[in-house]
Amino acid sequence: MKRSLQFGLLILGCIAWGGLAGCADDPERYPVWTPQDHAQPGSADQTGRVMRADERGASASGIDAGRTLYHLHCATCHGPSFDGDGPQARAGLPTPSLNRAATLEKSDEELMERIRLGGGGMPPFGGTIGPEGVLALVEYIRANARIPE
Numbered sequence: 001m002k003r004s005l006q007f008g009l010l011i012l013g014c015i016a017w018g019g020l021a022g023c024a025d026d027p028e029r030y031p032v033w034t035p036q037d038h039a040q041p042g043s044a045d046q047t048g049r050v051m052r053a054d055e056r057g058a059s060a061s062g063i064d065a066g067r068t069l070y071h072l073h074c075a076t077c078h079g080p081s082f083d084g085d086g087p088q089a090r091a092g093l094p095t096p097s098l099n100r101a102a103t104l105e106k107s108d109e110e111l112m113e114r115i116r117l118g119g120g121g122m123p124p125f126g127g128t129i130g131p132e133g134v135l136a137l138v139e140y141i142r143a144n145a146r147i148p149e
Helices: 002-023 060-078 108-117 131-144
Strands: none
Touching (some): 108 131
16 A cells, blocks of 8 residues: 555656646647647748638639538538538438539628528538638639529
């Protein structure tokens, strides 16, 4: 019993000493991070505002990220080909095709707002997908959805 008490006190002493040693670090030597430090290259202007796809041009990596996000979050309802025929649609949920003029004529901001806030039966994804991801989704949709002729 005495040995286990001594061992416990030794462990507690080590933890306390390590914690105090860490407190002596100079916080000035650590960099200050800003939101722009986390932005992908070329995606934010100098004020930190996320730039629209037509302002910076869609990149292959942005479209690839959009494809991944689309198949994770959107294809369940809108279908793999944007036709509104995903599994949830087949289960009876109303899901519009993205291959239509009413959708594709919207501005990037309108599409991003719909993704972020949801509406018309669509759940909001703003708490799940960050601004860069929402922009990547718009880029992917713009690069692949087509109005049938």
